[in-house]
Amino acid sequence: MHLYRGHRASSFSAIDNIELNELRARQRTFDGAYRRTALACLGYALTVLRLFDVRFYKIGILYLVLAALLFVLSHVRARHSRHDFADRSSEKLRTLYKQAIPTIGQEDAREFGRPFVTAGFDVVLITAVVCAVEVAMLALIVELVYWDCPSPLETFKE
Secondary structure (H helix, E strand, O other): OOOEOOEOHHHOOOOOHHHHHHHHHHHHHHHHHHHHHHHHHHHHHHHHHHHOOHHHHHHHHHHHHHHHHHHHHHHHHHHHHHHHHOOOOOHHHHHHHHHOOOOOOOOOOOOOOOOOOOOHHHHHHHHHHHHHHHHHHHHHHHHHHHHOOOOHHHHHHO
16 A cells, blocks of 8 residues: 555645646646547547448457557556655665656755656557557558459459
8 A cells, every 4th residue: 555645545635736736747647648549549440430431440440459458558557656656665665766866956856756767667568569559450451452452363364
C-alpha cells in the first residue's frame, strides 16, 4: 500500500493549488496520453468500419484490437504511476532519491513525489504492440491490393 504524507490514497488531499496542479499535470501527461491514443484508434476504427466497404473490415477490426490493447496498457501505466507521490518508504526509493540529478535552478525548490523515472518497460511493451499491429496492417493492405487484381497468368491468356 502506498502512503501519501502518511495517508492512504483514498484519504489523500492536496495541501495547496500548486501540488494539485502538479498532480493533475502528471496524470494528464503520463496517464492521459495512453488513453487519448486509444480513443483516437477507436475513433479511426469506427470510421473505417462505418464508411468503407466490406474489404476494409479487417483493417477496422485491427484498429479495434489496437485500441483495446492500448486501453489495457493505459490501465497498467496508471497502476505503475500511482506511487509517483508516495512517501519515501523503501530502500529502493531512498537510493533513487540519492541518485537523482537536481534540475539547475531548482535545487532548493519544493519536491513533488519521487524523482522522474521513464516507464521503460511500458514503452517497450507499447512499441511491440504497435509494431505487431503495423506489420499486420501492411499484410492486410497487400492482401487488399491483390484482392481485385487479376493474376498475371490470367492477363497473358487473353
